[in-house]
Amino acid sequence: MKNQKERYGTFIHSNEDLNVGIDLKIDESRPLVIAHPAAGNHYHASMSFVQEFDHPFIHLVIDLHPYFPDTWPGMVSTTGNFMKYQRINDTIDGHPVFRICDSKQPHWQVQVTADAEEYLNSIPLVDILYLDWIDWINIGDDIRKKQVKSLLDYVSKFVRKDGLIILDHKHDLKRILSFKETEDKLLDFYQSLSSHISYSGELEWLGENSASDLTAYSASMYIVGDNGESKEVNVADFQKWMRGLVPEFAQTKQQIDSAIESGRNQFEHVDAYTWDIWNCNYIQKLTDDITHVNLSNLVPAMKTWDLEYYQKFLGWLKINDHLLTKPQNIRSYVKTNQPHIVNIIHGDLIELSPLLFKENNFIAVRKSLAKKVLNRCPWWVDNMVKLQASSPWMESPIPNLVWSGEDVTTKLVEDIMDLSYSKFIEKFDDLDNIPDSLEVITVANGNGELKELLQSFEKFLNKSKFPDEIKLSLTVVHLDDFDYEDNNLPDNWVRS
Numbered sequence: 001m002k003n004q005k006e007r008y009g010t011f012i013h014s015n016e017d018l019n020v021g022i023d024l025k026i027d028e029s030r031p032l033v034i035a036h037p038a039a040g041n042h043y044h045a046s047m048s049f050v051q052e053f054d055h056p057f058i059h060l061v062i063d064l065h066p067y068f069p070d071t072w073p074g075m076v077s078t079t080g081n082f083m084k085y086q087r088i089n090d091t092i093d094g095h096p097v098f099r100i101c102d103s104k105q106p107h108w109q110v111q112v113t114a115d116a117e118e119y120l121n122s123i124p125l126v127d128i129l130y131l132d133w134i135d136w137i138n139i140g141d142d143i144r145k146k147q148v149k150s151l152l153d154y155v156s157k158f159v160r161k162d163g164l165i166i167l168d169h170k171h172d173l174k175r176i177l178s179f180k181e182t183e184d185k186l187l188d189f190y191q192s193l194s195s196h197i198s199y200s201g202e203l204e205w206l207g208e209n210s211a212s213d214l215t216a217y218s219a220s221m222y223i224v225g226d227n228g229e230s231k232e233v234n235v236a237d238f239q240k241w242m243r244g245l246v247p248e249f250a251q252t253k254q255q256i257d258s259a260i261e262s263g264r265n266q267f268e269h270v271d272a273y274t275w276d277i278w279n280c281n282y283i284q285k286l287t288d289d290i291t292h293v294n295l296s297n298l299v300p301a302m303k304t305w306d307l308e309y310y311q312k313f314l315g316w317l318k319i320n321d322h323l324l325t326k327p328q329n330i331r332s333y334v335k336t337n338q339p340h341i342v343n344i345i346h347g348d349l350i351e352l353s354p355l356l357f358k359e360n361n362f363i364a365v366r367k368s369l370a371k372k373v374l375n376r377c378p379w380w381v382d383n384m385v386k387l388q389a390s391s392p393w394m395e396s397p398i399p400n401l402v403w404s405g406e407d408v409t410t411k412l413v414e415d416i417m418d419l420s421y422s423k424f425i426e427k428f429d430d431l432d433n434i435p436d437s438l439e440v441i442t443v444a445n446g447n448g449e450l451k452e453l454l455q456s457f458e459k460f461l462n463k464s465k466f467p468d469e470i471k472l473s474l475t476v477v478h479l480d481d482f483d484y485e486d487n488n489l490p491d492n493w494v495r496s
Contacts, residue, residue, distance in 0.1 A: 009052030015201030037116030048207020101301035132168035161231035247354035413456035448483035
């Protein structure tokens with residue numbers, strides 16, 4: 001909320017006078033970013049802080065030994081024994097992303113397992129740096145001999161101009177830093193600063209703790225000014241970073257329009273403990289007296305993100321389309337007098353998976369890569385073609401699969417297309433409303449030669465029983481620059 005003085009939140013802010021809320025320059029066209037290094041199980045304080053701004057936000061929880069909110073011992077419940085958080089996707093680097101299920105705000109809690117300083121150096125400047133533990137700060141000597149001035153000066157490099165450093169009082173830094181408190185030095189402890197950092201007063205606010213009980217938090221607030229270096233957030237760098245965190249930001253405006261039109265909801269992570277899983281376990285316990293001890297007794301929320309508010313977020317994202325991704329550069333090849341296409345894309349399939357998503361697109365890759373794609377972009381769960389058995393003792397759709405090299409599986413491209421078509425028909429079983437196109441997406445295979453790929457696709461077309469009215473596309477994503485070089489095309493194939 002904002003009060004009449006255009007201050008954010010319900011904070012009690014005391015400095016020279018007493019106010020409700022705090023001043024912060026917010027870029028309304030992008031999410032806020034708050035980072036909480038070495039958070040342990042105390043990230044609830046920074047979460048409650050940033051929730052006060054009523055604006056989309058990224059909540060970075062950075063720790064070498066994280067407490068995931070859906071996993072013991074860090075599992076968080078509401079007072080009604082419901083799971084408070086749900087896992088929604090992984091970042092491109094494999095860090096799990098969570099959200100508070102009953103929150104209306106667009107937000108993403110990214111649990112980063114990494115050294116805090118290394119990670120903060122690798123990302124765009126943050127809006128808010130939340131400090132309650134300081135051992136991660138590498139300033140050379142014993143940190144307990146350093147003054148607050150030295151600490152704040154060092155960490156200010158991670159914060160953009162006019163951003164905030166919040167110094168939480170829960171660990172009592174005066175004690176940690178062996179500060180000998182006297183009346184004339186008490187203010188100096190929190191106010192002795194470098195020229196580009198200004199003390200803005202003391203804060204108190206109410207928020208939930210790790211047990212979801214309401215508690216009072218207190219902190220000192222500092223504003224980072226201009227130190228002569230560029231301290232603005234680079235929009236291009238921010239967008240590139242965001243699309244690696246949240247799949248919606250890695251899509252185009254056209255895809256967002258389609259998601260709004262179709263009423264698409266937020267998907268949970270493929271490994272998430274969902275209400276459906278809990279309900280099945282509960283029914284089985286009642287009927288068969290069986291309890292799955294590896295599953296939590298907490299009840300997952302029925303909805304990870306209410307459809308109405310998720311759609312509002314998509315509308316906000318559509319308005320701020322500078323945050324979205326541009327269409328990918330594609331090389332396309334067609335056979336003379338045929339509508340079917342082979343596309344070549346240079347890039348990483350995991351990174352590109354949100355951009356390639358459409359309801360009638362299907363991914364066909366080995367199971368290890370398929371799992372990474374699903375972790376990053378759970379929307380593919382119904383559009384993933386199974387090429388290998390889930391377990392070694394089960395029969396694989398493609399026996400003895402060899403993906404590349406001289407011993408590549410015979411008819412690999414044909415098998416991929418046939419299995420994809422079966423999945424296509426399974427999903428769109430109403431023949432009166434079947435899409436008029438099917439795109440199959442895979443990665444570099446065989447010897448990585450364009451001629452070999454086009455000839456394999458042509459063999460499939462010559463034997464195919466696909467309905468003539470369905471336009472087929474085979475899209476191959478490759479990482480290596482030397483794969484699928486644009487030369488030596490077979491007869492009757494041209495670049496479109």
